[in-house]
Amino acid sequence: MGQEQPAARQNLVRRLATAVFGAPKYLKDPSLFHKMSLVPVLAWVGLGADGLSSSSYGPEEAFRALGSHTYLAITLGVFTALTVFTISYAYSRIIEHFPHGGGGYIVATHMLGERAGVVSGSALLVDYVLTITVSIASCVDALFSYIPKAWHGYKVEVACVLAVVLIVLNIRGVKESIAVMAPIFMVFVATHVLLLLDGIFTHTDRFAPLAVGFHSGLSHDLSTIGVFGIMMLFLRAYSLGGGTYTGIEAVSNGLQIMREPRVQTGKRTMMYMASSLAFTAGLLFLCYTLIGVRPVEGKTLNSVLADALFADWPLGGVLAFVTIFSEGALLLVAAQAGFVDGPRVMSNMAVDSWLPHRFAALSVRLTMRNGIVLMGLASIALLVYTGGSVSALVVMYSINVFLTFSLSQLGMSRFYIQRRREDAQWVRHLSVHLVGLVLCATILAVTTVEKFAEGGWLTLLITSVVIGICYLIRGHYQSVRKGMEQLDEALLDFPTTGPVNEAAPSRNDPTAIQLVSAYSGFGVHTLLSILTTFPKTYKNVIFVSVAVIDSGSFKGAEELEALERSVQEGLLKYVTLARRLGFAADYRLAVATDVVESVVGICRELGEEYPRSTVFTGQLTFRLEKFYHRMLHNETAFAIQRRLQWDGLTTVILPIRVSI
Template sequence: MFTTIKRFLIGRPLRSNELEGQKLTKLKALAILSSDALSSVAYGPEQVLIVLATVGALAFWYSIPITVGILILLAALIVSYRQVIFSYPQGGGAYLVSKENLGVSPGLLAGGSLLVDYILTVAVSISAGTDAITSAFQSLHPYNVYIAVFLVLVITILNLRGLTESANVLAYPVYLFVLALFLVIVVGLYKIVTGQIPPDLHPQIGTPVAGISLFILLKAFSSGCSALTGVEAISNAIPNFREPAPKNAARTLFMMGIILASLLAGISFLAYWFGIAPEEKQTVVSQMAHKTFGNGILYYFVQATTALILVLAANTGFSAFPQLAFNLARDKFMPRMFTIRGDRLGYSNGIIFLGVASILLIIAFRGNTERLIPLYAVGVFIPFTLAQCGMIVKWVRQKPKGWIGRMSVNCVGAFITFSVLVILFITKFTQVWPVLIFLPIVMSVFKKVNRHYQDVGEQLRTEGMFQEEIRDNVIIVPVAGITTVVERTINYAKSLSDQVIAVYVAFDHEDEKRMEEKWEKWNNGVRLVTLHSSYRSIIQPLSKFLEIIERKAKENKYQVMVLIPQFIPKKRWQNILHNQSALLIRMRLLWEKDIVVATLPYHFKK
């Protein structure tokens, strides 16, 4: 039944040689990897206005120069990450750049930041998409968290079906969203040019504003920079592109930059010209579409596509997180399970982990997008800065042709991204301070995982190691009575060794005596040792007995083996009718040193 449900939700397994068919074209990659960056125009300009609104509506004209500054930063990031794509075509982005040029710790800081950022990408995108849905249907506001969790489950299943299928689903909503916003911008500009929008709805640029300060402007700028999250995703997922992968990735990055810059500039300008102020129950894009198209079908078209893109923007995280987790796991900083491809040739463990983590985050923050965005922005600007610095070191070391120009671009990018990072910490410290706690924890976990794999590798090497001689086996068979299962297990043990000992744990002396009499009458040629348990525990007395046997076996160079008889009911549910002693013994003994633990199953036929 489980297999049937799995096949229905995820689809048939794909052969390994079908991997090339799962690679992305430029148009599909633009949809699946740029949805996060493109969707951020739905809330990035709004974050600027939220900060400026604390001063008053007159301060809204500052959104225009702030947007210009964000566009300059976007241009620097696009050019910089284009260089990263061609320098590190194996993917990994900021993690590989930082690790190879700045050292392991900066690399882990970049990798950890990006992993956390992708979890936040899913949480923020889904939360923002839910906000867009409840803006149109305000009676659904009390169910924000439930809607968000359901949407995460849907997008997780979609990604488990594979890159190609998720891209096929994503392409239409992404391009419909771009079309919808361009319609809003074009129609809005037409109404402005034709005088249908009164010019007195907004303050004039340059109007003096009482109470404005550099601190507020920097805070508004750093909030607006949340519109740049997701720009790095393409450089992390280069292996997902069709060949030539680096060239296709670079072109996709350029297309994304052009579209993102156009939408960001258009939305910010219209929001200023229309005099739109942020509201609690209606987004800026919703207000803009309402003023442009009224309450007709085009308004709901904008809202529907906005909600879809905000929800499906989470797919950027689902596409980039598993690939980055694979790179970290390949370098032995994350569990190896993240390197395993699933039935549909995607890194299923990474997808499932991301889905669960984002659901927990949504529940913890109760789907409040505004509370998540500052952490989201910090998580992405740390690797932004480290990637720029890493590329600077790379050009200085290698000095290829034209390296001064390339380095200059990265210097500008490093300066701007580091400035934004500092501004975020200064202006929003009360919201972003958790970063200073969980990022060191994440890095510590990475290093502990790596240390474990190094220790395991050291202990598994055979070169130059002395192999201890084993003369024979001492086989211990725990028994609960004289049954067909026990008889079969005893006979099998005797076929392996002449030294077989049966062990029975009795809870009272009468039971102990009865078992000894039955065993003597059975007369199978195997010695029975009975252990008395005053506290009705099977594990404790058996464990102490094995310690004695193990010490004596070492002296004689014997290997101790515990052979556990276990019957298997015909129906799985019937397991709950039995006490599972064999399972408990096996779980305990697996942690014992120098003891071989084996199970001999006996399957019931009815």
């Protein structure tokens, strides 16, 4: 009874986890990648929603910055649309030349060097946390526009609950979470097309007065503040509306989840996003001016616009509510970009050892659970810190977006200069990236100076701290790698004497089950430790390894096959070495995302096959154990030991000393 109760509890926990987070993926399914990948329309929903949703707050920030000079809004709308197309075209070129995803981080790393790469990557990480935070906060603002003010004190609590919901949805899977939100996206598109077209075609009589107002406003400002003053006013409003362009880079960062052919899918998704964002943002400026929208306390400008335009419609109040509700809901969808792309940037940086390696790991549902949870918790912390203030968050948001944009455009400019002999159209491509660089750098500079004291300093501080942490992590991994290289030099060409044992392992002989990864001095050291610590004890050695699917290998069936072949080749080297040392040897191999579960399952089977067996594994040991060692180096060996000893299998962890 005592053993049945824990087993029953474990089964109940598994069923609850499956109900909430979804069932694990079957890795041997030949159509797995096809099922999980996104066609352009779904990619537009999941990644393009970030760009399109920025029309909910970007144009409003720019329009408010104009103050009484609203006649400039039309020009601002035109420049906004042109900027969207310029940046989108530049990122389409990034998609074409860097088809494995990673966006700004990969471009900066490859074209400008590792230092620029870690700056871009760190800025992107903070940016995606802010993407989640500002999207949720804007969503709550839009929804609370139609809720009595007495309830507005609960905005932060509602925002935190929404963040938790998104964490759960994304742990279930990217495609699953996007499919749930696709109807919201389509309702937004339909209602906002209706809103904008109604604003234009039912107010055509106001175009002539609008032109007169533009002329008179321009003449008045020329006589009072002059050309320079108008330019500075326009530049300030244009820069403070930089939130409109946030999210454009999301498609290039998330190429790994695109349906093949990825480049064409990515470029088509970028076209959908750019066209929809330019259309929406540009026409919003026009409608603000035509209708004469003015700020109303407790309401967004878009909700004021919807109330004014749908006032005379049958059920106009309901239609206005649905329009703004869909806007708020789309902002929730837009937070997806942070949960989709943020963990992918983290995984790319983890593969390059800027972040703990565990952030490159995939869960059994093939999602980057560690990154998703960290991004979500950081977003909740920011929501609490800022009180869910969209104005404060947009200021923090825009700075990092344009830092990444600027580095990406600079990197691509260098890319085309280097390719000028191979690419006949290099001048045309270079000119686009140079224009993009000037626009992005200008917005970055103006936003930083203008909003530094209002919260911009915090973004720069957080980003600097993240960069500093990345350097500390990288330095630690490099020190460990040097220690491991010494083991490789000493042990990989280990000489042996005596006959080679070609016999198959015998069931009744004492058996050492050694857990290994790639063929390295680490694994050889562990094998030799078994020999010296337990001399003449074991006759058989069975090597066990798991081909771990992480974000670096989860790109397609061919990559998985290559990974499996590589691990198998390493296992065969271990078997050959053990036979040269006189052991009867064999190996077991599994392909999985979770090392612990897979190893425990294999060892249970081997324990039944070889009753007189002991499991051995190595664990890095440092002269002075620091608190961060457990974060940077997984505790896989100890987790496996606990599980196997509970099952009655003796498990020994052999220390591998690294002096750093």
